[in-house]
Amino acid sequence: MSPRRRSPSTAVRNLVALLAVLGVLAGCSAATTTAPPPQAPTADPLARFATQALAWGSCQGYAASPDVAQAYTDPALQCAKLTVPLDYAKPDGETAEIAVLRARATGARIGSMVVNPGGPGVSGTSLVPSLVKSAPNLLQRFDLVGFDPRGVGVSTPTIDCLSDAEQDTYRATVYADPSPAGVAALEAHNKEYADRCTSRMGADVLATLGTRDVVKDLDLLRAALGDEKLTYYGYSYGTSIGTAYAEAFPQRVRAMVLDGAVDPTQDTIQSNVDQSAGFQQAFDAYTAWCATQPNCPLGTDPARSTQVWQTLARPLIDTPARTGDPTRRLSFGDAITGVQQAMYVRQLWPVLSIAISQLASGDGSLLLTLADLYYKRANGAYDNSLEAFQAISCMDNVRITDPAQVTALAQGVEQAAPFTTTGRGPVAAKDPCAFWPVPPTTEPHRPDVPGLAPTVVVSVTGDPATPYQAGVDLAADLGASLIKVEGNQHTAGLQGNACIDTALTAYLVDGTLPAAGTECTLAS
Template identity: 80%
Template sequence: MLPRRRSPFTATLRTLTALAAVVAVAAGCSATPATPDPPSPAPDPLQRFTSQQLSWGSCDGFAASPDVANAYRDPSLECAKLTVPLDYANPDGRTAELAVLRAKATGQRIGSMLVNPGGPGVSGTSLVPSLVQSAPDLLQRFDFVGFDPRGVGVSSPAIDCLTDAEQDEYRAQVFADPSPAGVAALEAHNKEYADRCTARVGADVLANLGTRDVVRDLDILRAALGDEKLTYYGYSYGTSIGTQYAEAFPDRVRAMVLDGAVDPTQDTVESNIDQSAGFQQAFDAYATWCTTQPNCPLGTDPARTTETWLALARPLLDDPVKTGDPTRRLSFTDAVTGVQQAMYVRQLWTVLSLGISQLAAGDGSLLLTLADLYYKRSGGHYDNSLEAFQAISCMDNTRVTDPAALADGVEKAAPFTTTGRGPVAARDVCAFWPVPPTTEPGRPDVPGLPPVVVVSVTGDPATPYQAGVDLAADLGGRLLKVDGNQHTAGLQGNACVDSALTAYLVDGTLPGDGTECRL
């Protein structure tokens, strides 16, 4: 049998006790070893953050872009900055400040409901003004609290990788050459982006932007708001925040709605291919609808709509068309992005048809406007949402080791996005990122988590329906199935969905097993 090892502390304690006994006997006294006092608990290194008092005031200057600034002038809204460690491994070091916006409960208050609109990279404060309008029943019972995650919106330090002119330049470039020279050109482009981001933001900041750190920030915000447990509503990427919070702090969750689920078990290749397939499904649904409408620009045969679209879009590879702005033209990439933007909300289908009709007539104005909406470009300026998307994605996603598998998979999954010249199997921006990711894919482990609700839309283009089915099962939660064609569904005016979610968030009443709503 091997001898047991003793800790140095235990060995020293026994030696001192024995010496005390010898001294006592030598002095003619009986030896009664004293019991040492238990060690004091280690001080909480985060206490100065969790106990901070938020200084609420005007929301002037908290809007991430000028086009939403008017909503922040509502006197019922109040804003503050939350201080968090930049690096949780060094809580006494550099700090970050997160923008926080609150609309206070109008009735018998339960607590705060923290919300995130997704992205990653979208300002969380921007969600609250719209929720005030769309969910008045919930506002009676909860303070709605949105926050700009670290690096996002007006939080600081901010992710700012490109100037407005550089953003326009990057968008205008199209990489459609699958040859070794074409691959090298795209990789040089991607490396340049990563190098600029590193130089302008700093590798130390980039290293601490992942969802792993956002979850810690969320818990500090919960504590600073005085809530014993978290009530949370996350859309799209916001479901990743919710899932990782549930893993880290399952005993601190009161209620959680995850709407438009991101599958935490998928690697980067699987996720991108599944999302591409989701957009093709959404395009097919739009195109089938379009063929039933008068003057559909894609014709009357649903089986040929992708072919018809590509006949209009592929000439843009070599000859971008004019737009209403004489300094800008519509590229192939922006045309595809404009179509994808219209897939998020069915109400944009009519606008998309008009945009494709304009393209057929040689005018790219409306499709460029849709693409600008995706890129958050307004008045010639960009917010930092797409830069933040890239930076956070590089910290959350596994590195792609087989670019050909990804390029081939996306090409097959989403024919309406293809150039007809073959996939370009280049390494992406994250391959050149200066720091490794901080999140790995895996099935959530959430012992003690109370029941959560996962909302999943059957025709969601960005977060496919099955991901929601799987996440609900993995978290031991309840699935709310929604039939329709859009990205996410809750607190957007659908009575069936919203009444089920309100009952859950207020009273903890889960939707009935098998509940199904329709948009």
């Protein structure tokens, strides 16, 4: 396993040793020499980035999509662009621009708290307006700062692989043929996606989009904000950023909360299989709840719910359902995505029941709306979050190209999540990352973080996207305190639960760690 590399700014060398030059005897007389003058310390190639002054101003134009633009009109919010090297191996070369948004502290300011909502690919600036409302005690003590990681949102260069029309076509196309011809068709589809990303972005840009480089940007942001040490809150994939930062800069962490943890020790196969099992667990929890409600569309026997769902979803493979939009139909893939979207937040379960009831009567409108919510499609347009998800994931995960491993992955996912299956067998095709033009910059490994400040991990027992055990394991690897949360949703902190938020606020403000064995429960 290869450790993550530190930023060049942590490897500046002072060459101050004096070389003694011995004289050479010439006959009986000794020649004398003088030592050369001391060499000046090597200049830090990142100094101009770390010392830049952020030009804070209006947030107009910083919204990643029109549907969230209203939140950016709040005059209390300020935005700026952070300039960073596109390629840290070439700090004097091309640059990238990182979008940053902050809400200023309202009271006795400690410093900045940088936040990331996950994805990968979700705009980090979009998280701050909601935290202003849900975490007023933290806003009193910290500037709340969100950033769009390189390639994401309105940071530039912006990842752009597909047009809106191409996104619609990709979503509507279903590959359910496990035969060699079907596998070849899906692989051609995935290769086409990788080729489009390469032609539109350039391999040199794609090579810089991994978390390895994001954490270097984050350290430059910390410096530009004027904070000696980083206070950070990461959700979901944001925990990958936090963990990688802790590995690269353990002495620069003041406080860190990792909520909905990604386990960096897992390989691509195990991570995908475990996540699929997490969604099946969440689906089973939903169906158990649904069975107790009047007119549950999946019946009153939770043991049969997956089967009932399959009878509704599988016909969509050949005959997509009508929707309220005459130009669009609900595909099998979008039906699965719509259900998965409802698994992220328990409050969407009643909506999902209505959507499934509508599907049973031939109307796929509400399930398509849920899928659009996942894909961030609004008014016919997409932000770039799904394209960014793909590009960043390809740089952060080991490629699966061996046919036996490709088959093992397809079979493992199918066995772990029966509610997502077509009934025709797994299509063991290589995914787009197998055709990516540049190698990944991260490998599975166990974090090594000597000297890291005390940190906190939050993990939800029924989290579908980042299973509970991943949080347990990451907390053990980092020597972090663990807050166990009983419930069914993805991530839990700073979302209105007093038990969780009181403990987190005490830690972030005063450094008071949660008591060992702290457990909280989400409202049902």
